Amino acid sequence: MILHHETPARHTGLERLNEFAPLMGAQYAHRRNIDPGEDARPNVSQLSPFLRHRLISEEEAATAAIIVNGGEQATKYIQEICWRTYFKGWLEHHPAVWSDYILDRDTQFQTLEKDKGLRADYEAAIEGRAGIEGFDHWAKELAETGYLHNHARMSFASIWLFTLKLPWALGADFFLRHLLDGDPASNTLSWRWVAGLHTSGKTYLAKKEAIETCSDGRFSPDNLAQSAHQVPGSENPQPQQLPVSDGMPEERFALLLTEDDLSVETWLDEHLPVEAIAGLESAGGRCTGDVSDKAMSFTRGALQDGLSRASNHFGAAAENLSDTADKRRALRDWAAQLNTKHIVVPYLPAGWTREAIAPLLTDLQTDGFHIHQMRRDWDERFWPHAKKGFFKLRKQIPSVLMHWKLRKV
Numbered sequence: 001m002i003l004h005h006e007t008p009a010r011h012t013g014l015e016r017l018n019e020f021a022p023l024m025g026a027q028y029a030h031r032r033n034i035d036p037g038e039d040a041r042p043n044v045s046q047l048s049p050f051l052r053h054r055l056i057s058e059e060e061a062a063t064a065a066i067i068v069n070g071g072e073q074a075t076k077y078i079q080e081i082c083w084r085t086y087f088k089g090w091l092e093h094h095p096a097v098w099s100d101y102i103l104d105r106d107t108q109f110q111t112l113e114k115d116k117g118l119r120a121d122y123e124a125a126i127e128g129r130a131g132i133e134g135f136d137h138w139a140k141e142l143a144e145t146g147y148l149h150n151h152a153r154m155s156f157a158s159i160w161l162f163t164l165k166l167p168w169a170l171g172a173d174f175f176l177r178h179l180l181d182g183d184p185a186s187n188t189l190s191w192r193w194v195a196g197l198h199t200s201g202k203t204y205l206a207k208k209e210a211i212e213t214c215s216d217g218r219f220s221p222d223n224l225a226q227s228a229h230q231v232p233g234s235e236n237p238q239p240q241q242l243p244v245s246d247g248m249p250e251e252r253f254a255l256l257l258t259e260d261d262l263s264v265e266t267w268l269d270e271h272l273p274v275e276a277i278a279g280l281e282s283a284g285g286r287c288t289g290d291v292s293d294k295a296m297s298f299t300r301g302a303l304q305d306g307l308s309r310a311s312n313h314f315g316a317a318a319e320n321l322s323d324t325a326d327k328r329r330a331l332r333d334w335a336a337q338l339n340t341k342h343i344v345v346p347y348l349p350a351g352w353t354r355e356a357i358a359p360l361l362t363d364l365q366t367d368g369f370h371i372h373q374m375r376r377d378w379d380e381r382f383w384p385h386a387k388k389g390f391f392k393l394r395k396q397i398p399s400v401l402m403h404w405k406l407r408k409v
C-alpha cells in the first residue's frame with residue numbers, strides 16, 4: 001500500500017510534509033537508504049509526486065526540515081532535495097541530453113519491433129518475469145503503486161543495464177510511464193548516472209549484499225552481473241547559457257499553468273492584476289504509448305487542484321483546457337477573449353511540458369501576445385551552480401538558504 005498519494009492535492013502534500021518533518025533530521029540521515037517495503041516505509045518522505053508538480057515547493061520542504069530539526073540536523077534531507085534542483089538546473093544547461101534521449105528511445109522501440117529476442121527480454125523485465133529476486137518485485141511494485149524507493153530505483157536500473165543488458169532508454173521510458181513523480185530531469189539523468197554516462201566512467205553496479213541491506217533483508221539476488229560494461233549513449237555536451245527569466249508585466253495579465261508548477265499562490269502576490277487563468281496538462285508526452293492511469297490521474301488531479309487554488313488566490317476565473325481535443329485551438333480561443341496581451345507562464349523546464357507547450361506559446365506570440373516565462377527565486381539562485389557536478393551546487397546550499405534566513409532558524 002502506498003500512503004498519501006491517493007489525493008493529488010496541495011493539502012495532502014502539506015499534511016505529509018508536517019507529518020514527516022520531525023523525521024527529516026538524524027533519523028533520515030541514518031535510515032533513508034533502507035527500504036522495508038511498501039507496507040511500512042516511515043524513513044523516507046514519499047513527497048516526490050508533490051514536489052515534482054510543485055504542489056509543494058522545494059523551499060517549503062527545506063524550511064520545514066530546518067524549523068523542526070535545525071540546520072545541522074536537516075543537512076542530509078536538504079541535500080537530497082537539492083539533487084532534484086541540481087538535475088533540473090543541469091538539464092537546463094544541457095537540453096540536448098533530453099532530445100538525444102527521445103531519439104535514442106524511439107530508435108530502441110523500432111529495434112524492438114524487429115528483434116524478437118530483445119522484445120521478449122524487455123517484456124519479461126517490465127512484467128516482473130526476469131527471474132531476478134528484488135528486480136521482479138520492483139517491476140510489479142512500480143506498475144501497481146507508481147512509486148519506488150530510491151535504492152530500489154538504483155538497483156533496478158543497474159540490473160536492467162548490467163545484468164539484463166537492456167538499453168537504458170527503454171528503462172527510463174518504463175519508469176516515466178508509471179512514476180507519479182516522473183520527471184524529465186531526475187529520471188533521465190539518474191538513469192544516465194547509473195549507466196556511467198552522467199559522470200563519465202562512474203557506473204553504479206548493484207551488489208547482492210547492498211540489496212540485502214537496503215531491502216531490509218527482503219531480497220538476496222544471486223545472479224547479478226559482477227562487472228559493469230560500457231553503456232552506449234551520447235556524451236554530455238558543453239553547458240549552454242541558462243535562458244533568462246522574464247520580468248512581471250506592469251499591467252493586467254492572464255496566467256497559464258502547467259503540471260510543472262501548481263502552487264503559484266506561494267510566490268505570486270494575491271494583489272497582482274490577474275484577469276483569467278487557464279491550465280494545460282501535457283503528461284501524454286512522458287513516454288511512448290499510454291501513461292499509466294495512476295500517473296495520469298495524479299497529474300490531472302494536481303492541475304485541477306492548482307487551478308482552483310490559483311482562482312481563489314487571485315479572484316479570477318480558471319479554466320482547464322486539458323480535455324479539449326485541439327489544445328492549440330482551445331488556448332488560442334481562450335487568449336482571444338482576454339482584455340490583455342500579456343500572459344505569464346511559470347517557466348517551462350526542459351522535457352515534455354516544454355515540447356508540448358512552447359510551440360503553442362509561439363502561436364500566441366504570432367497573435368500579438370507577450371509571453372512572460374518566470375522562474376522561482378529558488379531556481380534562479382541554484383541553477384547557475386548546476387553546470388557540472390553536484391558538489392559545486394552542494395557547496396552553495398548554506399549561502400543560498402541564508403538568503404531566506406533559513407539556515408539560522
Ligand SMILES: Cc1cc2nc3c(=O)[nH]c(=O)nc-3n(C[C@H](O)[C@H](O)[C@H](O)COP(=O)(O)OP(=O)(O)OC[C@H]3O[C@@H](n4cnc5c(N)ncnc54)[C@H](O)[C@@H]3O)c2cc1C
Nearest residue numbers: 044045046047048080081084150153181182183186187190
Ligand atoms: C533510475 C532513477 C530514476 C529516478 N527517477 C525519478 C523521477 O522521475 N522523479 C523524481 O522525482 N525522482 C527520481 N529519482 C530520484 C529519487 O529516487 C526519488 O526522488 C525519491 O526516491 C523519491 O522518494 P521520496 O520522496 O520518498 O524521497 P526522499 O528521500 O524523502 O527525498 C526527498 C525529496 O528529495 C528529492 N530527491 C531525493 N533523492 C533524490 C535523487 N536521488 N534525485 C533527485 N531528487 C531526489 C525528491 O524530490 C524527494 O521527494 C530517480 C532515481 C533513480 C535512481
